[in-house]
Amino acid sequence: MIGEELAPYLRTVGFLRDGQTWNRRTEGVVQVISVQRSMNNTELNSRFTINVGVTPDTRPANTRLAEHECRSRLRIGFLRAERQDHWYRYRPRDPASVRRAVAEARADVEAYVMPYLSQKPGDFSPLLLQATSAMQTHVRAWKAFDSLCQRIVRLWPFKTTSGR
Template sequence: MSAFERVIGQELAPYLRSVGFLRHGQTWNRRTDGVVQVISVQRSMNNTELDSRFTVNIGVTPGTRPTNARVAEHDCRARQRIGFLRPERQDHWYRYQPKDAASVQLAVAEARADIEAYALPYLSQTSGKFPWLLPQATPVMPAHAGVWKAFDGLRRRIIRLLPSKRASGR
């Protein structure tokens, strides 16, 4: 486990859990008022051993999937990057040096403070800012949950029927 993953697990994950989010890797989901709120940590593709960075993505979507279904930020109807919620209103990446635990700690602490100051207030206003989310979510939620459950069962059966790459020798 890298220092980054360790600090995320020690610093950010407990905080998000305390405000009602459930963790799925580097993504957290919270269901409230007929919507799913998503916070996701995205590392840069250009990270190196000397200089790395990450950002925080936020998403909201109707809560029509089954309660235990994971929702990724890129699957949300309303998406935002934390930098655009900050006063500068521009993309923001938290820099750290992967082998320097103090650097990682500082970057994650800054991200947590921004989540607390900007992301959570943004998410709490979602139903007012995005009224189109709630009307679609609440009246049809039971029907959609059944459809998602049936779809997931069908998807699992299809996957079992497909020839695996290991069995075919590819």
């Protein structure tokens, strides 16, 4: 239900959904937002957090990335004023409790995550900037090399034209 409530908003700002993870490609990077549920959730007390990731866009366009595959990663709590881990608590059998938690999470995504993701790629961590610029420089060459390798594999085994 949590993802179902966040999905319409994230779709309006350009994210594509894959389970509890959303990806958006922009300016040479992939931005990732994911919902992480606690391993200790029960029927009486549950919680979730929002993970955010950014990584250079070097994979095929239809590839979906998980947050843990990103070079720059953080949890939503570190974007909030407290700068510490933050979990949204709710009671699964209480629809009002679920709605409150999801509303708080959505408000935080709008207030903290979207401004963070609105940075230019170069404003993210220096390691991401270095990786982005280095990888983007070589992406075309690697794609051409990969295409050549695929052609070679399709032609294998080679047929000789001589009568030997």
